Every structure is written in C-alpha cells, then in structure tokens.
Amino acid sequence: MTTAQVEPSTTASSDTPGGLSPAARRLLEMRLRGKAAAAPAGIPRLDPRPAQAPLSAAQQRLYFLDQLDPGGVEYLMPAAWRFTGPLDTAALSAAIGDLTDRHEQLRVVFSHQDGVPAQRVLPAAEAAGLDVVDLPPAVREGGPEAIAAAVREVALRPFDLAAAPPFRATLLRIGAEDHVLVLAMHHIVSDGWSLDILTEDLGVCYRARRQGRAPQSARPPVEYTDYAHWQRGADESADLDYWRTALSGLTPLELPTDHPRPAVRSSAGAVHTVELPEKLTAALAELGRRADTTSYMTLMAAFQAALAFHSGQDDIAIGTVVANRERPEIEQLVGFFVNTLVIRTDLAGDPTSAQLLARTRESVLGALSHQSLPFERIVDELSPERDLSRNPLFQVLFSHSAAAPQGGYALGGARGTAFPIDLTTAKFDLTLDVSEDADRIRLRFVYRPDLFEAASVARLAEHTVAVLRAFAEAPDVPLAMADLLTAGERAALLGPDGPANRPPAGAIPEPAPRLAMERLAERIRQAPAAVAVSGGGRSLTYGELDAASRALARRLRAAGIGPESLVGVCLGRSVDLAVALL
Template identity: 30%
Template sequence: VPIGTPGKLFISGAGVARGYLNKPDLTREKFIANPFIEGERMYDTGDLGRWLSDGNIEFMGRKDHQVKIRGFRIELGEIEHAVLQYGSDLKQAVVEAKESNEGKVLIAYFTASASIDKSELRSFLQGRLPDYMVPAFYVELEELPLTPNGKIDRKALPGVEGEDLIRNPYVAPRNETEEKLVVIWQQVLGIEKIGVTESFFELGGHSLKITRLISEYYKVFDVKMSLKDLFISETLESHSDLIKASKKNEYVEIQKVEDNESYIISDSQRRFWVLSQFEEESAAFNMPAYIELNGNYDIESFKRAIYHVVDRHEILRTVFKVDDSGEIRQWILSKEQLDFNINYLDFREKEENEQFVKSYIEQDSYKLFDLEKGPLLRASLIQLLDDKYVFYYNIHHIVSDGWSNDVLIKDVFTCYEAFKKGENPELPHLRIQYKDYAAWQKKQLEEESFQLHRDYWLTKLSGELSILELPTFNKRPAEKTNKGRMLGLYLSKEISSKLKDYCQQNSGTLFMGLVASVKAMIYRYTGQEDIIIGSPIAGREHFDLENQIGCYLNTLVLRNEVKGNDSFNDLYANVKQTALDAYTHQKYPFDRLVEELDLKRDFSRSAIFDVLIVLQNNGDKKKNITLTSDIADSIIDYGAASSKFDLSLYFEEIDDRLSCIVEYNSDVYDNDLMEQFLKHYKIMLLKLLEQSHQPIAAIDYLSGEEKEKLLCTFNNIKYNPEKLTAI
C-alpha cells in the first residue's frame, strides 16, 4: 500500500511458527503464502498499521476492534483511550458496538474505585471526540469479564437497559400531540420513556431516521414536514410546535393496483432500461456488494432465507419486456418461472482462498444482466473456513437502490435467525409492492401539486445549459464511455473542523458547504459562471415505501451562477437556498425532467450535468479505511472503476476528518489533471474558509512549489541581445 494508507500487518522470516497446535482451520487462515518470497510463509497478525514517511510503521489497532456505525468507520480503542483520560477513579474501560433497536450503538463499560457521574463522563467525551464516537450507553461493572487467557471477554459483556442511556431530566408529555410524538420517537429510536425536552440527535437520531419521522408525522398528524425544519428544531416539544403551526394535508395511502399480466414502469426504471440497451452502459448499473460472515452458519437455512426474501418482494422477481403495443412493461414472474438459484462455493481447500473470492467478485461485478429474462439478482454464499463465509450478491439498479440493499440484508438475516430456530420470520407487513408505487407515481404526476414541482424545475433549468469544460488534453469520445479511475485524499482535522463549524454557524449542512466549495473550485478551473451539478436523494417520503425494495432513488439538479466578485459567503448562501428549494421540489422525477426539457442529445455526455456530488452518511459504501491520526499528504490511487459521469465526488466523514474520492472518466480526463484537481481543492477549501469575505476570483490555491515554477523556473531564460535578429 502507499505511504500513509492503512493496511494489515504481516510477519515473515525464520522466526515464524509452523502453525497453531491441533487447529488446522486457524492455521490455514493465519499462516499464508508469502507473495514476495516463493516457498515462504507469513503470519497474519490481525493488526493494522501504515508506513510513515520516515520508514517507521505506525500501529493503528486491531481489525476486529473496528466498527462502522451510520457510515462512520470507528476505532474502538481510540474511544477507550479517551474514556480512561476522565480521571484516576476510572480504572478500566472497554467500548463495544452492539445491535440495538434497528442499528448498532456504542456502549462504554467501565470499572471505578469511586462513584462516576455518567452525565459528566459523557460531557467530557463530547469535548474530545466527534459526536458519532461518543457512546450512547454507559455501564458500570464491578469487574470486566475475562477469557481463560486473561484477555477481556467482549462476548460476555452484558446488554444495556434504559437507565444506561444518558438522558435529560424527564419532562412528561403535556398534551395529546406530545403524547403521540413520544410514541413515534420511541418507535423510531427504540428508546423508552422519552421526555419532551430531549433532543432527537442526542438520542441517536440521524438523517435517515429523520426521513422516517417525516413519514410518520404525515401518517399520524396529516402534515408534511421538511427536512430543513426538523434539522433546525431538535427537541420533541419544538416538533410539537411545528406540527401545530403546519397546514393539514390529509394522509393518503398508496393504492394497490389490480392483478394483471404486466404493469407500467416508473420513470427511473424507464431511463435505466433505455441506457441498458447499450452494452457498455448496462454493466455500469450493476450494484455488487458482499458481507463477511464469521461463525457457524446453517447453509440451508441461509439459502432458505434468501429465497423467502425473493418471494416476499415482487420486484426481485420482475423482468422488463416490450409488449405488443411497443410499450416497455414490467412482468412479475413466479418462483418457478424465475429460475433463481443461490450459488454455494466451498473454497476451504484452496490456498489463498481470499484471492479466489476477490477474483470471483471482480468477474461477476461486470457480468451483464438480461432484463427480459432475469433474474436481476445473483447471490452466492462462499465458504472460506469452517466458521468463515462471504455472502456476495449483485443486483441491477433497475430493481434496487442503496436503501433497498439495506432492506434486503435486514430481511435476509431476520429470516435466517427465524429459520435457524424453526420459527416463522416476523417482518413488517408489505401492504403494497413496487408495481403499486409505479402506478401511484404516474397518478401523482397528473395532480395539480406536481405541476408546481414541474414548473419549478423547468424554470430553474430554462435557457441554454452549460457543459463542464475542465482543461484536458484528451479528445472526448463521440459516444460516452464508462471507463474510469478513482483517486482519493483525506482532508486534515483542521480543514474538516473549519468546514463543519462554518456550515453550522451559517445555519446550513455539511453537504451545502461541500457543494459550494466544489463549485468555487470548478469556477476557478474553467471560468464558467453557470455551474450545474447533480446529487442523489432517497425519494422515500411516503410512509408506505419505508420497507420496500425497488428503485426509488431520485436525482436533484443544483444550478448556481458563480461570479468572481462573489465571496464564499455569498456563494454558500446561494447554494443553501438552491438546495432547500430542490428538497422542496424533490418529488418530480429527474428522468421525467430530462424528457420534459427536450434537450438536444449529446451522446458523448450525461444528460443535464457531468458532475455528481455525494455525501455518504448512510453506510452504503463499504471502504476498509480507518484513520486514528494525521495521514500523509498524498493522493491515493484506488485503481480502475466504472464511471457513470465525467466526474463524481464522494465525501465521507471518517473519524474527525473528511475523505474525498474522485471517480473520473479516464477517456476524458487524465490522471495528472485529477491529482492536481484534488491537491488544489484541498488548498482552495482552506483558503475559502479563512477568507470567506474575499472575492472567489482572488483566492490563491497554488502551492509554493507551483508558484516557484511559474514565476521563476519557467521565466529563467537567458539570452544574448546581440545575437537576436530583427525581421
């Protein structure tokens, strides 16, 4: 791995043991072939580390002591270290992540020689750790459980109860609205006895759960709340005030359609179908994913669970064909017609079996789906050891999205646990299926309220739409390709903290700050003032869509005019308003918008925008990245990728830093340009935050080395005037 990039620590040489006594499976797992010296072996320590620029290796903790919660990769040891700094009375501490009420939560276990005020301990940690690393529960024990070897037995740590959660002083609900809100909050957060002065976010709420609140409020109170309002108002009593002040909007269920041979498709499905007719485009809409499973699994029960989920969600048994009238329709197949099978692969006898798994996944990831015949889901259970598996699946975007993948996994494991016990799985009742949503969406588009959404977007995107013209030496292919590459870097603690503080002080979100800064960078690179970017949004505002699998994802178009004389403060305010307006009108399908605009088709580009920005805060992306201290100032090359747009920027909060991954079309832009873009963006962002009142055109984003080259090296020309010839 490059300098500064985390990797696993291995030991090789004459001192490496032959293996574990009478434990062949563990020996096979830990003692592997040395890829650098033929015939030698090396030992997998299970630890993580990284090279430093001086040649030393920095220890970064153990791989099995890292967790991912709400999209954040967390090193438990870092939290434990912070807990132990609280005071001399606190003797031992261990932090564990456990499943609780629809998600993982952090639990701090500790022993102490004197009474510890848990509220003060939490306040202490809030001043030293990012919010997502502060434990939600605090459990004091007389002693920590130990294994026979004297190590802390994490599996023996007890569960948590309500009193282990740090709470504000309890204030009971004072009216019927607050009583109903308490019930909703308890269901969404999985916490009992919630008071009206408590904060949704302090109780473990986040953006995805706010989406659930919006759906619940619509169903119970007949009001439609905005994300903006609920982000600003955190307490239960403030939500009560918002509901009382809101205009009633009667809740309407999504109606079921009558059974038929085939059904209409949604706008997003139509666009994916059209794009998938081009072979190279089709593979770009594959959504491969895998999960490592540790422990003894009942293979037959696991297979049965997957089959049950496929049977439960009609969309997983759906294919797409043109009917006799020439219309693209969706057809729902029976289990027998679908011919869906789960692959079981036993790699236990293969040496370096993890490499076989990697190769298998890489090959299948680009394997095309047949939209007319199906199935549009492939699943494999791969066994590496007696107690280690990989569950791999690949699904086409026309029947799924990131949220759906979470539903699929949750359903599979709920069914597995039930089948293993000989019980029937208890899953939320699905009153409707995707075909009902597609018909409902079509009906919604005909209503007068949707005319307002349509008018907003047609006005916002009226006139000539600019196209991105970043400098490049490559000639753009006549037809758009998906050949891409991924580069990444990490923003320092200082820059990340400054950006978050700036957004909070200006009553906005981190996403708005990222969009504004990227637009400022694009303006400085191109001089273009009309800058258009896209960003995905879940598209599940209706309560009935929460537990569904299907393609509900919508895309927002964010168009702003950037002037050189504008300050970053001006641009941020402009982007903030644009984003809030886009959220308000998010129901109008992007795919319908593309058709409505009647654009002149340019087969070398994407429709409307060429740049996509994503802030990943829902855990969809799985990257094996852990940061515990400052990382080297270097660009990381993640290798080849399938690029759907000219330029896609994926941001993610990791510890108290922001990571930025750029996925670019390598047929359009070269690697040097993208490396330069990332380096300049890092400098530009810091300068924008430090000089937010200065004109954007005056912000200096060149490094000292670049200035030296431009001003001195390139101008260091020696000449003799006497030898010049005048013409």
C-alpha cells in the same frame, strides 16, 4: 463501488435532523414553514394485482441504457460479506426465499411490446434461490487474490433483464466455517437504501428459520409496481414550473479535457482519493454552524468553485442524488427510488466564500423542495440535445454519504465483514463522492480516463481543498483573491525560471514577436491530436481545426475571394467561429 460504499441513503445522515427518515423530515420542514401538515393522498394498492406493470421513470431510463449496452456492468450493485463461524446453509437458503417472497422487485422480469417496456412479477415459487458453490481446491489454496477473483466473477456476472430477475444470491464455500455471501443486483430493482432493508430483513429471516419457524414480518402496504402506476398519474405541474425556471438558459459546464471526447461514452473509470486534514475538517464543521449550512452544502459549494476556476464559467450546474423516500409507505420497499437533481449556482460578481455558501444553500434547498419530480421528466421537458457521448443536462456529479459502519454483519454465530468488490465505473465525466463520519471526510474523484489524465484530476482535487481552506480561513474575502494555486503551480510561476523572475526587458534581447498564425502553425505541428477549441458540446483538435479552416479557405477562393477582400462573419461563440476566423 465496493460493498462498504453502498449506503442506505444517497444523502448524508448527518444532514438529516436527528436521524429522521425522509418522510418525517419532509413533515418537519412543512411545519417549520407554517404549511398545513395534512397527510398527502396515499399511493393506492392495486387490487386485483395486474399481470404486468409499467416501469417507473427511473427504471425506464436504466432499461433503455441496458438495451443500448446489453450485459453491461455499469449499473450492477453487488454486495458481499465473508463469514467465519458456523453457518446454517439450509436456514440461509430459506431466508433468501423469504426475501424474494417479501420483496417483489427481487423477482421481476422486464420485457417490451411495441417499444413500450413493462415489468412482470414472477410467483415466489419461480424465484431463484440460494446458489451454494464449493470453491475448488485451486481457488481455496490460491490465497486472497484467487478468492477475490472468484467473488468478482460471481458478483459481476451480467443479467438478462428479460430472461430472469436481476437478483442473485450465491454462497461460496471456502471451508466448513468460512463462506462468502454475494448478493448481486441490477440497479433497476434496487438502490443503496434497499440494500440496507435487505440486510436487515435477511438477519430477521435467518434467525426465524434457525428457530424452525417462518418469519412474522408484516408485508409492505404497497408494492413497487403500485408506486410505478401511481407515479404515472401524479400531478407534476408545480414541480415542472419550478424546474423550468431554475434551469432556464442553462449553459453546459465545459471542463477542459486532456483528450478529445469519444463519439460514444465509455463507462471505464479511475479514482483519485483525498482525505481532508483533521484540523480542516473541524474548521469546516464550525463554519457550517456559523453559516447555517450542512457539510453537504459546504463541500458542494467548494467543488463548484473549483469547477468555475477550471472552466472559466460562473454559471455552474452539477448533478446530485437523493434517496427520494419522502412518502412513508415506500420507506421499507425494495426498489429503485433514487432521483437525480440539478444544482445550479451562480458565481457571478466575485462572491465571497460566505456569499457563495449562501447561494449554494438556497440552490440546494430549492432543489430538495422539488425533488420528487423524476429527472427523466425534466430532461423530457427541457429536451436538451441528445448525444451518446455525454449525459443530458450535466456531466459532473456530486454525491455525499455517511461512511460505512465499522461493525460487522452477523448471521447467528457466523460473523461477517464486508468483502470489497472493485467495480470502478464512471457514469459521468467526473464525480466527487464524499464519505463522511464524525471526524473524517474523504473525497473520491471518479473520472473518465479517456477524457482526463490523472494529473489533471489531482490538480482539481487540490484546488477543491484550497477552496475549503479559503472558506474556513477567510469567509469574507472574495474568492478571486483566495490563493488556490498548488505549491507546484506557485513554484512554476514564481521560481527562477517562472515569468515572475525573468530578466528585465533589455537585459536579454527578447525574440521578435511572432504572428498568431505562425504560433498556431507550430502548435499544429507539435500536437495535432490535442484539443484546440471547445464549445457548444463540440471539440476540435489542432489537426481538425487546421483541416476545417483550410477547407473553408478553398471554398472562399473558389468563390472569387482574394487578398484584402472583406468577408462578413455572423456566428456566435462556437467551434465554427474559430474555423471561420482562421
């Protein structure tokens, strides 16, 4: 992730009517549905303030992941800007102090007692201030690469959640009027929306300090620790009933991989980027107006269709993220509020593009209507089999955000531009991250290179774009009839050496057909490490399949089973069934 990709909301602003806040949008939706518009009971402010507080459900998940991988960078969210012009270091230092005083989550530490994690808010006086660092001459004179390395080192320095708050502000001085400001945070205390609040507040506090006064901003009505307490006692029964029904009988998506899945999931990531042609972008906007779908829904539907094309499945469940700021009292709070939803869409029955869009629209609206239930509660309720090599419920994520603003960020007379920090991590097997502005849509496919080759992800990206073209050009044609093949794939099938142009039978003697076991034995010799069979969350390579089937054969022979003996097999479709039949 780079600074420019950190957004104030995890859903597209274009999908929010009139730029409404989540709380205002929820009130509008209730009125449109004819429901009572009475305000929900507010989150109470705890008084006196507790010495320590529980973690929210989302925080608890990140705390657990940090315990598994202390000092990992997967959930860091740094942001940096390079400022040119006069910068008042004393005023900036005081403004950072104002930020940590105003926003409690910037000065919390995390601990656990008897296995139960908790957070404790430090007094504002104990919060770390701005760290000003003069870059040495070797770095200043080393050019952009040396400066970028210095920024990256500061931005990606790990946090010890128990020792100090997971927020750090550093000013790197390159010259008298050349600085880089780095705000480093752990996701457990912040999110993209929070960063927007922090940058706005920092500008207000800096201006006040430059004028020799303290900022006069009103304090939030509640704190994040109040929210965490309230969440523990919230009535979740209706939302739980919805998600039990929506995810009943869920079949995990099994995308074919190029490499066997490691026993422990890696966070290393790689990126494949595609920008949609301007003509296609305009056509999709028109399609959305006709079908009453947002671009978020349209792009998600196309992605799900491409996943079905690759997996051969018609029950496609993927994850997505929402800002989860539907309550007005938390809109201006800094903290980790983002929630994860599962969007399940049925592609059975060979739907047309228009039918698939309608199905996805209903799935999205249903999920958004029940977005406040923490994802962690759903996982606990459904209790999927836990596996350190993968995430629960889904392995593929779809996210959609507005493109980063092109304007700069000013602190008085110093003009700042976003300083990119290369932090490409893969939290899931595959993520499609869509960024969109008025006339451009960019698709970023973030994937795990220990599972997928770059060429495989590139093909999936091309198929996703092909589905989008089918949506725009032939919305009433079944997707099975849409031409999703790439030019290279079409050439391989229809070219002079492809199956469509083989000489007629009899013109060249066809080789005698080989037995399946002979062909399998050849494949085992050629590629013993390639994945041979997958299912139920397990995979076997050709070598592993051969070893397992031979071991079973030895056991059968030891039991007296010989040629022409009948052996019953009672297994569902699984890896073990392939072993037994061989």
